[in-house]
Amino acid sequence: MPIYVYIDESGDLGFNLNKSSAYFIVTALFVSDFSKLDKIIKKLKKSSFQKEFIRHGELKGYKSSTKLKITALKKLNEIENLKILHIxxxxxxxFSVCLRYNSIQLYNLIATIVAEYIPFENESLEVQIDKTKAKQSLRDEFDQLFSEKLFLFSSCRLQNDVISHSDSKHWSGLQFADLLAWSKYQEIYHKNSIFINCIDDSKQEEYHVTEKSFKRKNKMEP
Known part of the structure; x- marks a missing residue:
């Protein structure tokens, strides 16, 4: 069985002092049994949160109620072999002007750092990322860079050499990745740790991006 990887982000890639977010966070959720995520969502949909799911259609960081978000996050602690990575x-x-004005390249460079810090060894990965790119050519660029970094930095490999770009409404793993990225943003920028602290520290890792991060050529570099 593969390790399932779900990737989403919080914040934006603008650099307008008055309108843009101060941080950009990419979160990857790793789980060996995606059905356990599905079961959590299904139970929540049948609980007192039923009306919320009818109204919003999915679990969402910026839409769901505080009570629903905390309940959902705490449920993740019950899943064995679950790992969370925040970039x-x-x-x-x-400081790079070129990257500041090329949001697509910047996104790819940040999001594919996930491939450099896979918290497993010698596993097959089934990767899904929230669908943000409309053009197939842009998705292909991301996929190629992710695959190259995976080859350089990890003993894991993509299952069937495929990365799925999917709508989060249809995938519980992407909904949780969205909620986790949002929760980390609340902690980092708003100093509100109530959400991210619902998750055991042992399940989470984080890496802070610098321009040097984009130039790493092998696993041994810091």
């Missing part, structure tokens, strides 16, 4: 960019640390 964090503080925009003031990014």
């Amino acid at each position: 964090i960019l503080y925009k003031e640390d990014l």
